[in-house]
Amino acid sequence: MSASTSGTTSVALAGADTSRRTRVRLLIVLMLFAATTINYADRATISIAGPDMAKELGLSPVQMGYVFSAFAWSYVLAQIPGGWLLDRFGVKSVYAAAIALWSGFTLVQGAVGFFTGFTAVAMLFALRLAVGLTEAPVFPANARIVAAWFPTKERGMASAFFNSAQYFATVLFTPLMAWIVHKFGWHHVFTSMGLLGIAFAVLWLQVIDGPRTHASVNEAERDYIAAGGALLEMDGRKGGQQANTGKTLRELLSNRMLLGIYIGQYCITVLTYFFLTWFPVYLVKERGLSILQAGFAAVLPALCGFIGGILGGVISDMLLRRGFSLTAARKIPIVGGMLLSMSIIGCNYVQADAVVVGLMALAFFGKGIGALGWAVVSDTSPKESGGLSGGLFNTFGNTAGITTPIAIGYIVQTTGSFNGALIFVGLNALVACFCYLVVVGEIRRVELKSV
Numbered sequence: 001m002s003a004s005t006s007g008t009t010s011v012a013l014a015g016a017d018t019s020r021r022t023r024v025r026l027l028i029v030l031m032l033f034a035a036t037t038i039n040y041a042d043r044a045t046i047s048i049a050g051p052d053m054a055k056e057l058g059l060s061p062v063q064m065g066y067v068f069s070a071f072a073w074s075y076v077l078a079q080i081p082g083g084w085l086l087d088r089f090g091v092k093s094v095y096a097a098a099i100a101l102w103s104g105f106t107l108v109q110g111a112v113g114f115f116t117g118f119t120a121v122a123m124l125f126a127l128r129l130a131v132g133l134t135e136a137p138v139f140p141a142n143a144r145i146v147a148a149w150f151p152t153k154e155r156g157m158a159s160a161f162f163n164s165a166q167y168f169a170t171v172l173f174t175p176l177m178a179w180i181v182h183k184f185g186w187h188h189v190f191t192s193m194g195l196l197g198i199a200f201a202v203l204w205l206q207v208i209d210g211p212r213t214h215a216s217v218n219e220a221e222r223d224y225i226a227a228g229g230a231l232l233e234m235d236g237r238k239g240g241q242q243a244n245t246g247k248t249l250r251e252l253l254s255n256r257m258l259l260g261i262y263i264g265q266y267c268i269t270v271l272t273y274f275f276l277t278w279f280p281v282y283l284v285k286e287r288g289l290s291i292l293q294a295g296f297a298a299v300l301p302a303l304c305g306f307i308g309g310i311l312g313g314v315i316s317d318m319l320l321r322r323g324f325s326l327t328a329a330r331k332i333p334i335v336g337g338m339l340l341s342m343s344i345i346g347c348n349y350v351q352a353d354a355v356v357v358g359l360m361a362l363a364f365f366g367k368g369i370g371a372l373g374w375a376v377v378s379d380t381s382p383k384e385s386g387g388l389s390g391g392l393f394n395t396f397g398n399t400a401g402i403t404t405p406i407a408i409g410y411i412v413q414t415t416g417s418f419n420g421a422l423i424f425v426g427l428n429a430l431v432a433c434f435c436y437l438v439v440v441g442e443i444r445r446v447e448l449k450s451v
Contacts, residue, residue, distance in 0.1 A: 025221070039169075042106045048177040065405045072402040072405075076398050079136050079398070080391045082136035083392070092204075094137050098134050100201040104198065105131045109124065110187040110190040142159075146162070156330070162374070163372075168302070211232050248448060256440075258392075268397070277404070278418075279298060309371055326444070337366045339429070341366035343366065380443060383445075
């Protein structure tokens with residue numbers, strides 16, 4: 001080979017190397033997955049600690065329902081302010097502060113074990129309110145980051161992946177937390193999870209940035225995601241739209257498509273909060289398992305929910321690649337998954353514990369497939385107000401965190417069993433199907449008139 005030919009080949013290879021796309025977006029979604037796993041594990045601490053805590057503090061089912069719901073009261077009320085903070089001050093810093101704060105409040109919950117009576121209950125309720133308040137910006141931020149980093153054809157999978165972390169949190173942490181309760185006492189669950197979250201907040205600041213400014217992304221990846229419909233900016237338009245926040249909210253709420261998505265998310269999230277709050281209690285009280293057995297029994301439904309969550313994103317993105325419309329690609333997994341999740345009602349008609357766990361696993365597999373709401377938010381949110389739109393979506397969804405634990409508490413106390421509670425959960429899945437089939441219509445990005 002001549003020197004000139006060799007030199008030409010070297011230049012060509014160098015050019016190929018520099019044009020090769022980086023895959024920083026995969027690291028980004030992995031960080032979202034880890035953050036969401038810790039987020040949901042901290043929410044679930046109360047359900048794992050619940051049976052022993054109720055016994056020690058003397059709580060009735062209704063009182064347990066209110067304690068379970070404390071997180072959601074502040075979480076819901078802070079959604080719109082949290083979305084505004086994201087648009088105003090930026091995703092990276094607001095998210096890091098949220099992780100550190102909610103983990104700190106989780107850590108302090110361990111101190112409730114040193115108090116008794118009303119003081120312990122009031123302290124626990126207040127700290128759960130604080131956790132809800134500080135977790136509020138997380139999911140709107142996740143949706144904003146996915147919209148910035150991922151082209152439309154990859155967005156379903158990315159959103160499903162981080163959203164499936166709610167099930168992975170149970171797979172990974174429920175047996176561990178149950179063992180901690182069994183071995184050391186319920187208050188140590190809060191201490192260990194709080195320390196883990198604080199350490200992760202430090203890592204977040206080192207890894208996360210937008211695609212325009214991230215040190216590891218190259219121009220080829222940036223061009224690829226931009227050409228595919230990514231927004232590139234993680235943050236909203238700082239300053240300009242803030243004076244129109246009220247008008248923007250009214251415009252979002254008056255949009256039939258968005259309203260159908262919001263109400264559908266409420267119904268879907270009923271299943272989530274049953275699993276996060278009452279499911280371990282159901283296994284202990286209704287099925288007679290120990291808390292350690294319940295912790296391990298909860299793994300199979302959670303694992304199936306995780307697999308279903310990943311599969312829902314795969315199906316949606318596959319349908320897009322095969323030429324289906326965005327509307328069909330999102331609705332088919334959502335409606336099919338919700339219909340499958342109604343199998344939870346079947347637990348009322350079987351006796352064997354293994355069959356009950358199997359039906360729960362099938363229900364949460366379906367719920368996982370149908371949990372594409374955050375992909376839909378990334379598809380539909382106005383470019384200028386992604387945080388605000390995501391906050392409004394999460395407000396509706398997590399209102400179920402208030403109503404579901406309380407409603408189930410009253411059903412169980414009134415009837416003496418969980419039969420009516422499981423019917424309540426299953427019917428909400430049916431209403432979610434109605435919303436997406438009848439109310440939502442075509443899925444498309446909203447263009448605001450108020451900015």
